[in-house]
Amino acid sequence: MFIHSSRPLLRSFQDLAESTFDLLILGGGIYGTWVARDAASRGLKVALIEKGDWASGTSSASSKLIHGGLRYLENYEFGLVRKTLKERKLLADLAPHRSWPLDFLLPIYRGGRLKRWPLKAGLLLYDLLAGRGQPVASHAYWSKKRILKQSPFLRSEALLGGFRYGDCGTDDARFCLEIVAGAIQAGAVAVSYVEGLSLLRGRGNGVVEGALVQDQISGQKAEVRARQILLTTGAYAEAFLQRQLPGGAVPTKARTRFTKGIHLVMPALGGEEAHLLTAPKDGRVFFFIPWYGRTLVGTTDTAWSGDPDHLQVQEEDVDYLLKAANSFLEDQPWGRSDVLGSFAGLRTLQNQEGLAPSEISREWTLQQIEPGLWLPIGGKFTSARVEAAEMVDAIANAEGRAVGNSQTHRQAFPWTPEDGFEPWQAAQQKIGRGLGLDSIVIENCVRRYGKRVDGIWKLIQRRPALGARFHPDLPFVKAEFLYCAKEEMVVNLVDLIRRRIPVSILAPLEESFLREAADLAGEALGWDSSQRIHQMKLAESGPEYWRSGA
Incomplete structure (x- = not known):
């Protein structure tokens, strides 16, 4: 399949109604975007819609990790852990700017739930399941002294020592955005802020033939014809399916x-x-993650x-x-x-009845609701690529289409530098320092934009004031707001400050910061003064994120 390497991230609702698609995907989180990229790269004609912004649901509310899931070994989910550890290595190879090594410390306290020798056995198994060539080092035991030297903020009383092991970190929203870019490059039509209203069915036979959709910006409706439909809408899927049942009948059992x-x-x-720590109240695993x-x-x-x-x-x-x-x-x-x-x-x-939330399997399954309509359930952010490939296999088989094997395990991410990441990263550090940027800002720009970072550098070269930090405590420069608004399918201010550049969850934003963000976005998107004020009000009255005094 020919990959269109230079297709931009542009939003075009009209493209959805121009032809019949092999596959229409409702839901632009990590699963929907991976399926779109995989299917399009195998030659299928694909449409991907999302009723909000890309990754605006659970896919931007993860723990920001690419990991095997050490805690799932306690539930004997060895196959899941093996699969995700394999993906951890693959993603670090395909996108070193998008998945970076992250050391974890696992302190052991006298009287705590975590014990040294069971942990040692679990970490040995974790390393064994991971195999060779991983982006992180194998685990090691650390003394109490070494742990406190590295993390002096930890409680020293009853600390016995602990382990260091490795997984990887990411920015989940930008990860999804880059997969959208890859889907578009492979020929998919991808449009945000489009909601699927109802299924279209053939006259007489009632077979699914597409969906009626609505542009959330203009209010315009369109019939999108498609041979197969995949619902990767997460928590919204059950409600959508219920609306399609005769008379609004409720299924006998939720899926x-x-x-x-x-x-x-x-x-x-x-x-x-x-x-990695465990809550004293119930023993549940939780994290401190930088x-x-x-x-x-x-x-x-x-x-x-x-x-x-x-x-x-x-x-x-x-x-x-x-x-x-x-x-x-x-x-x-x-x-x-x-x-x-x-x-x-x-x-x-x-829906595994009788199990506590933490006991429910994170394994993935694909259900065919009826001919032409599919619903994936479960899964993890890290394993979404390989499961997306299985979905495309199943859908193509149902269609009787010979589309070949998935190639996403061989395809670098669209913003991955071509000539080796480490020398390229060193070169970008030199360029960034020449522009007066500090090393933390440069490192974050490299991770966030990959080879497209030259667009940030060019803006700063033309307008040096854009090289200043947007917020004194956060590693983002003003040029990023202008660049993202122009180049990354931003529709409103919340898209920009929550998912493209997540300042709204990292710091309480005073009016002056919101105004500057609105001005930079407005410059790129052509907002006049009244539109900028309107966007600020929408951002202030948007989804509630708890913080002190809110």
Whole structure:
């Protein structure tokens, strides 16, 4: 399949109604975007729609990890862990700017749930399942002295020692965006802010033939004809399917079950390591993860049965994580006033009755609801690529199409530098320093934009003031706001400050910061002064992220 290497990220609703597609995908999170890229690269005519922004649901509310899932070994999910560890290596090879090594410390306390020898056995198995050539080193035992030297903020009382092991970090929203770019390059039509309203059916036979969709910007509707439809809408899939049933009948048993996971954004603890810890209240695993100069604390795993549009971080979520975190901090425990931001997401899992949320398998399955209509359930961010390939296989087989094998395991990400990442990264550091940027900003630009970072450099060369940090505590420069608004299918200010550049969850934004972001976006998108004020108001009244005083 020929890959169109220079196709831009442009939004065109009209393209959806111009022809019949082999596959229409509803939902632009990590699964929908990977399926679109895989199917298009195998020669299928693909349309991908998302009712909001790309990755605006759970796919931008993860723990920002590319990992095997060490804790799943406790549930004997060896196949899942083996699969995700294989993907961890592959993704680091295909996109070293998008998946980077991250050391984890796993402290052991006297009387705690984690014991040295069971942990040693689990980490040995983790390394064994990973195999050779991984982007991170094998685990090692560290003494109490060494752990406290590296992480002096940890509680020293009853600390016995611990382990260091490796996984990888990422920016989940930008990861998804780059897969969208890859799908478009492969020939897919991808349009954000388009909602699937209902299925189209053939007259007489009732066979699924597409979907009626609506542009959320203009209100325009269109019939999108497609031979197969895939619902990668996560928590919204059940409601969509119910709307298609005669008379609104309710299925006898729900196919899916939801659990809520929340993260708090806290001040930096110092150091570059993440930490795997267990909550004293219930023994559940949670993390300290360094991310863009802050510390992510999470996640929770609680049952959820409400409206996904009303998902919020609740007071009890905050209290649970603060109490868990403070049980491991030596001095100056965190309080509510220290919470800088937060975010919540819903996991869509198989409906395994009688199990607690943390006991439900994260394994993935694909259901054919009826001929031409498919629903994936479960899965993990890290394993989405390989499972997307299996979905394309199943859909093509149902169509009787010979499309060959998936090639995404061989295809570098569209923004991956061609001539070796490390020498290229060193060259970008030199260019960035020449523009007066600090090393942290340069490193983050390299990771966030890959080979497209030259677009940031050119803006700063033309207008040096754009090289200033947007917020003094965060590693983003003003040029990024202008660049992303122009080049990355940004529709509104929330797209820009939540997912392209996640300042809205990393720091409380005063009006002056919102105004500057709106001005930079407005310059790129042609917003007049009234539109900029309107976008600021929308950003202020958008989804509620719990923070102190909110």
